[in-house]
Amino acid sequence: MPDFGLSEEQRSLQELARKFARTEMAPRAAECDRLGRFPEEVMRKAWELGLMNLNIPTEYGGSGLGLVDQCVIVEELAHACAGMTTSVIANCLALEPILLGGTPEQKQSVLTPFCSSYHLASFCLTEPGGGSDAGALQTRATRDGDHYVLDGEKCFITNGPHASLYTVFATTDPELRHKSICAFYLPRDTEGVTVGREEEKMGHRASSTSTVRFEKARIPVANRLGAEGDGFSIAMRTLDQTRTPIGALATGIAQAALDHASAYALKRHTFGKPISEHQAIQIKLANMAQDVHASRLLTWNAAWEIDHGRKGTLESSIAKCFASDAAMRVADEAIQVFGGYGYMKEYPVEKLLRDAKLAQIYEGSNEIQRIVIARELLRRYA
Amino acid sequence: MEIVVAVKPVPEAETRLRPDASHASLDPEGVKFVLAGYDESAVEQALLLKESTVGSRVRVLSFGPAPRTEEVLRAAVALGCDSATWVEHPSDLLPDAVLSARCIATAIAGPFSGLVLCGRQSGDEEGGIFAGALGALLKVPSLGYATNLRWKEPRGQLTLQRSIEGGLEEVESSLPLVVGLQQAWNDPRTAKLPNILKSRKAAIEKIPWEATVATLGPHAIPGTVRRTFRLPPPRTGAKMIRYDSPQDAAAQLVRLLREEAKVFP
Numbered sequence: 001m002p003d004f005g006l007s008e009e010q011r012s013l014q015e016l017a018r019k020f021a022r023t024e025m026a027p028r029a030a031e032c033d034r035l036g037r038f039p040e041e042v043m044r045k046a047w048e049l050g051l052m053n054l055n056i057p058t059e060y061g062g063s064g065l066g067l068v069d070q071c072v073i074v075e076e077l078a079h080a081c082a083g084m085t086t087s088v089i090a091n092c093l094a095l096e097p098i099l100l101g102g103t104p105e106q107k108q109s110v111l112t113p114f115c116s117s118y119h120l121a122s123f124c125l126t127e128p129g130g131g132s133d134a135g136a137l138q139t140r141a142t143r144d145g146d147h148y149v150l151d152g153e154k155c156f157i158t159n160g161p162h163a164s165l166y167t168v169f170a171t172t173d174p175e176l177r178h179k180s181i182c183a184f185y186l187p188r189d190t191e192g193v194t195v196g197r198e199e200e201k202m203g204h205r206a207s208s209t210s211t212v213r214f215e216k217a218r219i220p221v222a223n224r225l226g227a228e229g230d231g232f233s234i235a236m237r238t239l240d241q242t243r244t245p246i247g248a249l250a251t252g253i254a255q256a257a258l259d260h261a262s263a264y265a266l267k268r269h270t271f272g273k274p275i276s277e278h279q280a281i282q283i284k285l286a287n288m289a290q291d292v293h294a295s296r297l298l299t300w301n302a303a304w305e306i307d308h309g310r311k312g313t314l315e316s317s318i319a320k321c322f323a324s325d326a327a328m329r330v331a332d333e334a335i336q337v338f339g340g341y342g343y344m345k346e347y348p349v350e351k352l353l354r355d356a357k358l359a360q361i362y363e364g365s366n367e368i369q370r371i372v373i374a375r376e377l378l379r380r381y382a
Numbered sequence: 383m384e385i386v387v388a389v390k391p392v393p394e395a396e397t398r399l400r401p402d403a404s405h406a407s408l409d410p411e412g413v414k415f416v417l418a419g420y421d422e423s424a425v426e427q428a429l430l431l432k433e434s435t436v437g438s439r440v441r442v443l444s445f446g447p448a449p450r451t452e453e454v455l456r457a458a459v460a461l462g463c464d465s466a467t468w469v470e471h472p473s474d475l476l477p478d479a480v481l482s483a484r485c486i487a488t489a490i491a492g493p494f495s496g497l498v499l500c501g502r503q504s505g506d507e508e509g510g511i512f513a514g515a516l517g518a519l520l521k522v523p524s525l526g527y528a529t530n531l532r533w534k535e536p537r538g539q540l541t542l543q544r545s546i547e548g549g550l551e552e553v554e555s556s557l558p559l560v561v562g563l564q565q566a567w568n569d570p571r572t573a574k575l576p577n578i579l580k581s582r583k584a585a586i587e588k589i590p591w592e593a594t595v596a597t598l599g600p601h602a603i604p605g606t607v608r609r610t611f612r613l614p615p616p617r618t619g620a621k622m623i624r625y626d627s628p629q630d631a632a633a634q635l636v637r638l639l640r641e642e643a644k645v646f647p
C-alpha cells in the first residue's frame with residue numbers, strides 16, 4: 001500500500017509552490033481575472049524557479065519530477081489562480097509528445113535549447129470541428145519530398161499567442177481516421193502559421209487561449225514524432241500523463257473554496273452567532289471537506305500508480321473526473337456560504353466556480369472520462 | 383573569504399503557537415520552523431558577498447534540536463550555502479543566547495579569520511545578544527543593525543551601513559568580524575526547484591551534543607532558566623471609526639486619541 005504522507009522532499013516542493021502562489025500569483029489573480037491579462041512576469045518567474053517544465057528530465061534542463069511531485073505543486077499553484085496554473089503547466093502538456101515519441105536526437109535538439117531559457121509551447125490537438133473525437137481531426141499533412149505541408153486550424157489552444165513552439169496533430173488521410181494521424185513539432189515562426197486573437201473566456205482569464213492556423217506551413221520530415229500514424233497514440237498517451245495534474249488543479253480550486261468559506265463562516269454573524277455555528281453551514285463545510293480530501297487522495301493515488309510504471313488509465317480518469325466535479329460542487333457551496341457577497345466579484349469565490357468549470361471540459365471532457373472509466377470497469381467483468 | 387552564517391529555526395509567523403505541558407516552552411507539534419527575516423537577510427548577504435568575491439565559500443551553522451534544525455539548514459543550502467553544520471542539542475534543553483553563542487563558537491573552532499553573519503536578533507526571542515556574545519567569545523569585533531556589506535578587495539576591508547538613532551553611519555572594518563544583520567532590506571532570494579532537490583541530498587555535518595558538552599564542560603548549562611511561557615492576552619477593544627470624509631475620520635481619530643486613549647492632551 002502507498003504511504004499517504006509526503007516525503008520531506010515533496011514537502012519542500014510544496015512549500016516552494018505555496019510561497020510562489022502566495023507571493024507572486026495570488027496578489028495578481030483578481031486583476032488578471034478582471035482584465036483577462038496574461039501575466040508574463042509570473043510565467044517568467046515560474047520558469048526561473050523551475051516550476052514550469054516539471055515533467056522534462058533534468059538532462060534536458062527540466063525539473064524531472066514524477067507525477068505525485070507534480071500534483072503536489074499544481075495543487076498549490078491552483079489554490080492561488082487556476083488560470084495562471086493552466087498556463088504554467090501547458091509546457092508539460094505540449095512537450096510530453098516529444099518525450100513520448102521523440103528520438104534521443106529530437107529530444108536533445110528541441111528540449112535542451114527550449115528549456116535553457118524562458119519559452120512557452122502549445123499542444124495543438126482540438127479543432128473547431130471537434131475536440132472529443134480526436135480521431136476525426138481534419139488538419140491535413142501532405143507529404144512533399146522531405147517535408148510535410150500542413151493545412152488546417154486548431155482552436156482553444158492554451159498559450160497559443162505566447163508560444164514559440166507548437167506540437168501539432170494532423171492527418172495524412174482523414175478517411176483512415178486514427179490510423180493516419182501524425183504528430184509534429186514546429187517553431188511558431190514557420191511560414192504559414194498564424195495565431196488568432198485571444199478568446200474572451202468565462203474563467204481561467206489569466207490564461208491565454210487562441211486559434212492557431214496552418215496555411216501551407218512546411219515542416220521537415222525530421223520534425224515528425226514517431227512513424228506516420230503514431231500521432232493518435234502519442235496524443236492519447238500524452239493525455240494519460242497530464243490528466244492527473246488536472247485533478248490536482250481542481251483539488252487546489254476546491255481547497256481554496258473550502259478555506260475561504262471556513263474563514264468567512266467563523267466571522268459572519270446572523271441571529272446572534274457566527275454562521276459556522278448553524279448546523280446547515282457546518283454540514284456544507286463537512287461535505288466540502290470530504291470532496292476536497294477525496295479529490296486529493298484520488299489524484300495522488302492515480303499519480304502514484306503511474307509513477308510506479310502502471311498505465312493508470314482508470315485511476316487518472318476517476319481522479320480528473322471526480323476532482324473537477326467536486327471542485328464545481330465545492331465552489332458552488334462556498335458561494336452559498338458567502339451569501340450575497342459570494343456573488344460579488346469583490347470576493348474571491350465566484351471566480352473559483354468559473355475556473356472550476358473548465359476542469360470538467362478540457363483534457364478530455366468528463367463525459368469522455370466516464371466512457372473511459374466504464375470501458376475499463378466493464379473490461380474487468382467481461 | 384571565509385563566510386559563516388549562523389541561523390536559528392523559529393516558528394513561521396503564521397503558525398498558531400501554544401505552550402507545551404511544562405508551560406515553560408512552545409509546543410512544537412504542528413509548528414513549521416523556518417529562517418526568520420533577520421536570518422534570511424543574513425543568508426542573502428552572505429550569498430551576495432560570495433557572488434562578488436572570488437574564492438569565497440559560505441558555511442551555514444545552526445544550534446538546535448531535531449528535526450527543525452536540519453530543515454532550516456537544508457533550506458539555507460538550497461538558497462546557495464556551500465556547506466552546513468548542525469550543532470545538535472536535546473529537545474528538552476532551553477538554551478539562552480549566551481549558551482547558543484558558546485556552542486556556535488565551539489563549532490567555528492580554530493583560529494578564525496573570516497566573517498560571521500547572523501540576524502541582529504533572533505526571530506522568536508528577539509534578544510539581540512547573540513552577535514555580541516559570539517564576538518566576545520571569538521575575541522573579534524562585533525557590530526549589529528547592519529545592512530549593505532561590501533568587500534573592498536585591494537585593502538581587504540569590509541564596509542557596512544548601520545542605522546542608528548536619527549541617522550545612518552558607514553563603518554569600515556578588517557576581518558575577522560561578527561555582524562548582526564537588519565531585516566527586510568535586501569529582498570532575500572527564493573530557492574529554485576532543482577536546488578531544493580539537491581539540498582535534500584546534501585551532506586550535513588552534525589556535531590553531537592555530547593561532543594559539545596565535552597568541549598564546554600560546565601559552560602554547557604544555560605546560565606538563565608525560563609520558568610514559564612505564556613501567550614499574550616487576546617487583544618480587545620478595537621474601535622471602528624465610521625466617517626463621511628477623510629477630514630471627518632481624522633477629526634474623530636484625534637478626538638479619540640485625546641479623550642479616550644489620552645495619548646496627548
Ligand SMILES: Cc1cc2nc3c(=O)[nH]c(=O)nc-3n(C[C@H](O)[C@H](O)[C@H](O)COP(=O)(O)OP(=O)(O)OC[C@H]3O[C@@H](n4cnc5c(N)ncnc54)[C@H](O)[C@@H]3O)c2cc1C
Nearest residue numbers: 123124125126130131132156157158361362363364365367
Ligand atoms: C480554455 C480552454 C483551453 C484549452 N486548451 C487546449 C489546448 O491547449 N490544446 C488543445 O488541443 N485543446 C485545448 N482545449 C480544448 C478542449 O480539450 C476541448 O474543448 C475538449 O476536449 C472538448 O472538445 P469540444 O470543445 O470540441 O467539445 P465536443 O467534442 O464537441 O463535445 C461537446 C459535448 O459533447 C460531449 N460529448 C462528445 N462526445 C461524446 C460522447 N461520445 N458521449 C457523450 N458525450 C460526448 C462532450 O463531453 C461535450 O459535453 C481547451 C479548451 C478550453 C475551453
